[in-house]
Amino acid sequence: MDKQIKPESTVETVKKRYLFFGEKEVRGRCPIYEKLALQIAADLDLISLIATFPKNKRQPNLLLASLRKFFKHVPSFQEARALMLDNPEPLTDIIFSHSTQTNEPGRCATLLPLLCQLPQPLALLEIGASAGLCLIPDLYNYRYGAELLTGAPAHPEFELACVAGAGVSIPKKLPEVVWRAGLDTNPLDINDAEQRSWLEMLVWPSEKARLQRLQASIALAAEEDLHLETGDLHTLDLEKMISKAPQDATLVVFHSAVLSYTLETKQRDAFAERIRTLTDYWVSNESPVLFSSFGCDRINERPGSDFLLALNGKPVAWTDPHGASIIAVDHSTDVQAASP
Ligand SMILES: C[S@@+](CC[C@H](N)C(=O)[O-])C[C@H]1O[C@@H](n2cnc3c(N)ncnc32)[C@H](O)[C@@H]1O
Structure with a gap:
């Protein structure tokens, strides 16, 4: 049988990126980011929204740092979700004007x-x-x-x-x-x-x-x-x-x-x-x-x-x-x- 490989959708790619971040990058290092990243990964509305951002603006690090900058603390998942779905502009203003420039x-x-x-x-x-x-x-x-x-x-x-x-x-x-x-x-x-x-x-x-x-x-x-x-x-x-x-x-x-x-x-x-x-x-x-x-x-x-x-x-x-x-x-x- 001819097996056709279906290209991964942008939404699937973004979801995987947030899962990888939660499970591999921050696990054991930053529990609050791990939880938030995995909650975002599991929420189709949020992942679909992030998938509409320009390709270089979808990184978990950038989104989470921008949320922190906006709220002046790490928001709960509910706070983050409400902002992203009801009134995303102030957040996207931060995301689109900044980038992940972590200097370590x-x-x-x-x-x-x-x-x-x-x-x-x-x-x-x-x-x-x-x-x-x-x-x-x-x-x-x-x-x-x-x-x-x-x-x-x-x-x-x-x-x-x-x-x-x-x-x-x-x-x-x-x-x-x-x-x-x-x-x-x-x-x-x-x-x-x-x-x-x-x-x-x-x-x-x-x-x-x-x-x-x-x-x-x-x-x-x-x-x-x-x-x-x-x-x-x-x-x-x-x-x-x-x-x-x-x-x-x-x-x-x-x-x-x-x-x-x-x-x-x-x-x-x-x-x-x-x-x-x-x-x-x-x-x-x-x-x-x-x-x-x-x-x-x-x-x-x-x-x-x-x-x-x-x-x-x-x-x-x-x-x-x-x-x-x-x-x-x-x-x-x-x-x-x-x-x-
Ligand atoms: C995550 S930071 C790493 C900074 C530093 N190398 C370190 O290890 O701490 C990545 C940096 O690469 C810069 N960068 C990304 N693409 C670049 C490009 N095409 N040319 C020059 N700099 C670039 C970004 O602006 C950002 O400051």
């Missing part, structure tokens, strides 16, 4: 083992930098089990803690960064109170330690006068930024939690091809589903929502999306094999 300095703890193995000193160019909090990996304190690395001696209370699994090369010292710059379609300014508040809103409620970490990181970054430019990674903006990097340092172009905002597989694959021609060191820390040339074939190795850290398209480690853990992919994070 904790991710530096999972980038560090790789950055420290590259020829020093480094020139760091972050694509999709948000407010630039991942651009100062040399200025944080880190704790990997009993190992402590100190980049911010004046702030001993502030540590990025990360559980490093077997095979992870824990750095002995911090990288030397001589140049840093960020590119983003909408760079956020940590000196702007409204933009700072949006960054805080994107941290899941109940994650108090994460919020404190964000605030401490903002205070550190404020001392640095970070160079962030507006630009799109899919255009020549990237080449322009790269041309500004100094010649006498190792240029590392990196990104984390960015390529999921490029919705077309073809476009992501084109980026993966192009970036290899622009730099000798391309570090990607993204969901494995995003790259068909590497990553997609490994999806079943890790249940949950871990990112895949890769150097020049070669998988190196599984990383917690907020930087809490790193596990070597093939027994070791030694990068020699992945170097150009």
Whole structure:
């Protein structure tokens, strides 16, 4: 019998996205978001409404942060439902004028083992930098089990803690960064109170330690006068930024939690091809589903929502999306094999 595969409807896709968020991303981390996301997933009226939003405005994180911003607290399901169905404009105004720009300095703890193995000193160019909090990996304190690395001696209370699994090369010292710059379609300014508040809103409620970490990181970054430019990674903006990097340092172009905002597989694959021609060191820390040339074939190795850290398209480690853990992919994070 001829079996015809019916394409999934937008409503089904959105429903799955909210289920995944509730069951995989926030489960065990944020019970209030887990409950709300699953209630929304089960409500056909709400899912149908979200399915009418532009494709890049349907993410659970964006909707939930916007609800929080509107209500000034996490609303109950009934409150959220009434607003969305009876009077959605004030909420959609927030959703359409903001985006998910979660800036998670904790991710530096999972980038560090790789950055420290590259020829020093480094020139760091972050694509999709948000407010630039991942651009100062040399200025944080880190704790990997009993190992402590100190980049911010004046702030001993502030540590990025990360559980490093077997095979992870824990750095002995911090990288030397001589140049840093960020590119983003909408760079956020940590000196702007409204933009700072949006960054805080994107941290899941109940994650108090994460919020404190964000605030401490903002205070550190404020001392640095970070160079962030507006630009799109899919255009020549990237080449322009790269041309500004100094010649006498190792240029590392990196990104984390960015390529999921490029919705077309073809476009992501084109980026993966192009970036290899622009730099000798391309570090990607993204969901494995995003790259068909590497990553997609490994999806079943890790249940949950871990990112895949890769150097020049070669998988190196599984990383917690907020930087809490790193596990070597093939027994070791030694990068020699992945170097150009
Ligand atoms: C979730 S945030 C991640 C921020 C930071 N990389 C981190 O790990 O904390 C994603 C960022 O990527 C930016 N972005 C998305 N698509 C982009 C594109 N095509 N070009 C440049 N930046 C982009 C967004 O504006 C947003 O600030």
